[in-house]
Amino acid sequence: MDIYQIAIDGPSGSGKSTLAKGVSKRLGIMYLDTGAMYRTCGLYAIKKGVDPKDEAKVKELMDQMDLKIEFKDGEQHMIIDGEDVTGQIRTPEVSRAASNISTLPVVRSKMVDMQRKIAKEQSFVLDGRDIGSNVLPDAKYKFFLTASAEIRAERRVKELNERGDFSQNYEEVLKDIKWRDEQDSTRSNAPLVKVADAIEIDTSKITIEETLEALLAQVKE
Numbered sequence: 754m755d756i757y758q759i760a761i762d763g764p765s766g767s768g769k770s771t772l773a774k775g776v777s778k779r780l781g782i783m784y785l786d787t788g789a790m791y792r793t794c795g796l797y798a799i800k801k802g803v804d805p806k807d808e809a810k811v812k813e814l815m816d817q818m819d820l821k822i823e824f825k826d827g828e829q830h831m832i833i834d835g836e837d838v839t840g841q842i843r844t845p846e847v848s849r850a851a852s853n854i855s856t857l858p859v860v861r862s863k864m865v866d867m868q869r870k871i872a873k874e875q876s877f878v879l880d881g882r883d884i885g886s887n888v889l890p891d892a893k894y895k896f897f898l899t900a901s902a903e904i905r906a907e908r909r910v911k912e913l914n915e916r917g918d919f920s921q922n923y924e925e926v927l928k929d930i931k932w933r934d935e936q937d938s939t940r941s942n943a944p945l946v947k948v949a950d951a952i953e954i955d956t957s958k959i960t961i962e963e964t965l966e967a968l969l970a971q972v973k974e
């Protein structure tokens with residue numbers, strides 16, 4: 754069977770990862786969460802005491818970092834210097850470090866190379882900000898998810914609370930989402946943009962299940 758890729762881009766909290774996981778399961782293809790890769794770089798900078806905006810220091814870090822991605826039972830594991838850090842990359846501190854470090858070309862080029870290598874081995878759905886525009890401009894299917902910042906913040910709070918995490922309230926989450934939107938969309942290097950051939954899905958008024966069906970209907974056509 755042919756190898757193909759599905760690109761799902763959109764801002765934080767638009768439902769990309771839930772959707773990509775659903776696509777992966779329904780179509781029996783692999784899922785690569787590219788945000789987890791930038792998060793792991795951000796975490797590494799924090800661990801090493803490096804400012805994620807300090808380009809020269811981050812370059813040294815990138816040269817020494819031994820980053821591996823392993824897929825076990827359909828779950829993506831991020832390994833740095835032999836340590837599985839998957840459980841450490843979802844904190845608000847790491848989110849901010851990831852957004853900062855992902856603006857640097859030295860980081861992006863390394864991650865994009867890895868993403869392209871991984872995605873050409875077998876069929877993949879990838880989610881991120883620049884998959885359709887930059888990583889895989891020839892992806893067979895491209896989707897761009899949108900939803901208002903308020904709705905995305907509500908969803909994020911609900912998700913955190915369901916996990917027993919009450920550390921951030923709605924206002925804090927909303928502020929964080931707006932800050933990341935601004936930064937991810939205005940950076941000069943591969944910003945978040947909808948490319949002309951991506952199918953836009955506004956997830957504000959439909960559930961994730963409905964979004965998944967809408968997306969799969971396009972793929973089946």
Ligand code: DC
Pocket residue numbers: 765766787788789791792848851852853855880881882883884933937
């Ligand atoms: O999707 P996420 O929230 O896990 O992504 C974390 C950060 O990484 C986000 O602020 C933007 C950045 N990112 C990126 O620049 N390019 C990607 N393909 C994926 C994520």
